[in-house]
Amino acid sequence: MTYKGTTLHWRGKRIREAAYSELMANHGLKSATDAVISGCSAGGLATFLHTDQWCDGLAADNKGATKCVGMPDSGFFLDYQADDVPETPPSPPASGVAARHLSKSARRILNTLPGDYHAGLKWCFETFNATAGVNPACIGAHHTGGPTTDDPDYLCMFAEHTAGFTHTPMFPLQSEYDAWQTGHVLKHGTDAAVVNLMGKNITSRMQANLFTNHPDSGSFLDSCHHHCGSWNSIRIDGDLVSVAFQKWYDGIGVKGSKKVWNQGKVYPCAACCKP
Numbered sequence: 001m002t003y004k005g006t007t008l009h010w011r012g013k014r015i016r017e018a019a020y021s022e023l024m025a026n027h028g029l030k031s032a033t034d035a036v037i038s039g040c041s042a043g044g045l046a047t048f049l050h051t052d053q054w055c056d057g058l059a060a061d062n063k064g065a066t067k068c069v070g071m072p073d074s075g076f077f078l079d080y081q082a083d084d085v086p087e088t089p090p091s092p093p094a095s096g097v098a099a100r101h102l103s104k105s106a107r108r109i110l111n112t113l114p115g116d117y118h119a120g121l122k123w124c125f126e127t128f129n130a131t132a133g134v135n136p137a138c139i140g141a142h143h144t145g146g147p148t149t150d151d152p153d154y155l156c157m158f159a160e161h162t163a164g165f166t167h168t169p170m171f172p173l174q175s176e177y178d179a180w181q182t183g184h185v186l187k188h189g190t191d192a193a194v195v196n197l198m199g200k201n202i203t204s205r206m207q208a209n210l211f212t213n214h215p216d217s218g219s220f221l222d223s224c225h226h227h228c229g230s231w232n233s234i235r236i237d238g239d240l241v242s243v244a245f246q247k248w249y250d251g252i253g254v255k256g257s258k259k260v261w262n263q264g265k266v267y268p269c270a271a272c273c274k275p
Contacts, residue, residue, distance in 0.1 A: 196267050
């Protein structure tokens with residue numbers, strides 16, 4: 001891609017692979033007994049997209065000696081496009097282009113557009129040429145026919161679509177009413193009814209796409225309006241997230257162990273944010 005006369009090269013996959021090799025060679029990862037792949041926000045989305053690649057590498061290189069899981073924080077962004085925000089942008093004027101007149105693609109480089117998340121992430125997938133970088137099982141399942149797979153492979157860039165193809169146990173830390181999503185994914189993020197509908201969709205899609213296919217996966221799903229950075233500041237079913245994660249982690253593969261902590265309160269809920 002060329003932007004303002006500069007050719008940009010995207011090397012995320014190679015950077016991830018180089019980071020893995022460096023950690024294995026020089027930072028003790030090859031002798032790790034436990035590994036938790038994690039990140040926040042965009043890093044939380046990346047955790048959904050890449051945990052299998054990290055854990056599969058460890059399983060092969062450490063001969064199965066490393067217990068490996070994913071813990072994405074605030075990375076389950078809904079695949080949503082507001083009805084009044086068209087995916088296909090109008091062409092910008094030939095001259096005198098002001099910021100408000102830039103095409104959608106150019107404006108995405110400058111800022112996010114509320115209600116435009118679906119088109120924005122599709123643009124990222126295509127611009128970054130991300131086919132080889134996201135979950136290969138998800139990519140391989142698309143264009144094969146049928147009601148769920150005869151879809152474009154750019155959907156594998158979304159957490160809700162790729163979650164069903166992961167095989168590593170995952171424990172997302174996620175707000176039903178994620179503060180970044182109310183401000184950027186939704187166009188009307190101050191409307192309580194709209195925010196509550198978003199919460200229902202986050203909950204139902206996580207249950208359908210992650211828990212249904214992966215009985216060892218769980219979540220810490222709270223009802224506080226926040227985004228990232230709330231480690232041990234919220235309590236669900238009497239447990240802070242550190243305790244909930246440890247219970248889930250120790251219970252992987254154990255029949256009847258607790259998997260899901262779901263606060264399940266209506267937005268807004270100030271009390272939900274207190275430990």
